Amino acid sequence: MKAFKQVNLVTCDADFHVYRNGLLVVNEDKIVYCGNEDATWEARADETVDCEGAWLMPGLVNCHTHSAMTTLRGIRDDSNLHEWLEDYIWPAESEFTPEVTTKAVKLALTEMLQTGTTTFNDMYNPNGVEIGQIHEVVERSKMRCYFSPTLFSSDMETTEETLARTRTIIEEILSYNDDRFKVMVAPHAPYSCSKDLLKGSLELARELQLKLHIHVAETQAENGIILERYGKRPLAFLKELGYLEHEGIFAHGVELNEREIEELTASKIHIAHNPISNLKLASGIAPVTDLIQAGVTVGLATGSVASNN
Numbered sequence: 001m002k003a004f005k006q007v008n009l010v011t012c013d014a015d016f017h018v019y020r021n022g023l024l025v026v027n028e029d030k031i032v033y034c035g036n037e038d039a040t041w042e043a044r045a046d047e048t049v050d051c052e053g054a055w056l057m058p059g060l061v062n063c064h065t066h067s068a069m070t071t072l073r074g075i076r077d078d079s080n081l082h083e084w085l086e087d088y089i090w091p092a093e094s095e096f097t098p099e100v101t102t103k104a105v106k107l108a109l110t111e112m113l114q115t116g117t118t119t120f121n122d123m124y125n126p127n128g129v130e131i132g133q134i135h136e137v138v139e140r141s142k143m144r145c146y147f148s149p150t151l152f153s154s155d156m157e158t159t160e161e162t163l164a165r166t167r168t169i170i171e172e173i174l175s176y177n178d179d180r181f182k183v184m185v186a187p188h189a190p191y192s193c194s195k196d197l198l199k200g201s202l203e204l205a206r207e208l209q210l211k212l213h214i215h216v217a218e219t220q221a222e223n224g225i226i227l228e229r230y231g232k233r234p235l236a237f238l239k240e241l242g243y244l245e246h247e248g249i250f251a252h253g254v255e256l257n258e259r260e261i262e263e264l265t266a267s268k269i270h271i272a273h274n275p276i277s278n279l280k281l282a283s284g285i286a287p288v289t290d291l292i293q294a295g296v297t298v299g300l301a302t303g304s305v306a307s308n309n
Contacts, residue, residue: 001027003045009034010057024056059118063299064213064251064272067108068101068124069093072306081219081281089306096128105134108305109141119144121249121272121301123186123213126150126165131172138181147173148186148213151201153194163200170208184248189215190234191225198241205246212248214238217255219283235260244269251301253291254284261287261294270297277303 002025009019011034025033025041033041042048069089076088101124112120126149138145149169151162166185173183185205187193193201205212217223217234226234235256238244244267253271256264264271273286291298302308 001025001032001045001047003042003048004051004056005037005042005048006053007051008053008055010055012058021053057116060116061299062112062117062120062302063249063270064274064301064303065108065120065122066124066304066306067105067120067122068096068129069104069304069306070108070111071096071100071104072304074309075306077280077309079281080221081283082221084281084307090125093125093127096125098128098130098133101129102133102137106137109137109143111305113141113143117143121146121148121184121213123148123150123188123251126169131169135173135176135178135181139178142180144180146182146184146211146213148184151185151187151197152192153197159194159196159200162197163204167204170204170210174208184211184213186213189218189222190237191222191229195230195241198238198243202242202246205248212243212246214243214248214250215252216250217260218252218278219281220255223255233260235263239263249299251303252278252283252286254278254286256287256291258290261290261296264291264296265294270299272301273298274301274303274307276309277301277307280307280309 004024006021007024009022009024011017019035021037022035023033023037023042024031025045072089072092075092076084122145124147134147149166151166153159170183173181185201187198187201190198216238223233226232226237230237244263247268249270249272251272252274271286271291273288275285278284278286288298
């Protein structure tokens with residue numbers, strides 16, 4: 001066993017206790033003691049590290065990010081989301097190669113670890129991604145992640161082909177049987193996926209017993225697109241498809257009204273809040289206080305460094 005003494009411990013127990021000059025004891029990969037100084041526990045340790053008043057806390061969780069986009073840092077300022085995506089991000093991503101994406105992910109993980117993040121939920125454009133290389137990078141980092149290929153509708157392939165290709169990638173990720181390298185089903189957004197692709201994504205998630213990860217209610221423009229296309233706001237449209245009955249993460253949730261927040265309270269959906277990304281792209285600010293008070297689980301996220309200065 002290994003003990004860490006003279007360490008200030010920030011816990012995530014029910015009361016978020018803080019132990020000053022406390023003791024942490026680890027046995028292999030498990031914490032066996034966390035609390036005030038305890039001579040008995042310290043004596044049981046094979047090795048003791050004096051932390052000299054340093055602070056120790058659980059790793060942070062990035063609930064929504066695009067790590068391969070690290071290579072696109074600073075690509076564009078002063079654009080709204082849809083201009084930014086269509087004119088800059090997606091054209092750049094179409095040129096990605098496995099070498100580029102692997103190095104970008106490696107850099108992203110390094111920066112996450114330097115700032116205390118140990119778990120991340122990634123949605124990535126599958127173009128130019130070699131899953132074996134990414135798994136090796138994540139494995140070496142000792143981090144935990146969901147690394148999920150994004151589904152888009154396009155003229156390049158049919159809905160059935162998109163779903164089949166995504167299934168193949170997901171099955172490759174599942175074949176590693178690695179608790180630190182998992183996957184969700186990740187349709188990009190209601191505006192970038194056809195109704196059939198959204199239905200197929202939900203069916204795939206149900207079949208494989210996987211969670212969903214999707215951008216929802218990110219901008220006023222998105223609400224307008226979905227209203228014009230389907231006669232409903234994004235949340236109502238996804239509810240009609242059955243998305244609120246399946247566990248998942250809705251990224252952003254900026255444009256949610258009071259009734260929609262109430263519907264989320266009764267759902268299996270969690271919100272990933274991306275404040276800096278939303279500010280950079282002039283999307284607005286999610287109603288986080290209202291969501292939390294209503295009982296919706298809200299986690300912090302970055303949306304990647306490409307939408308962050």
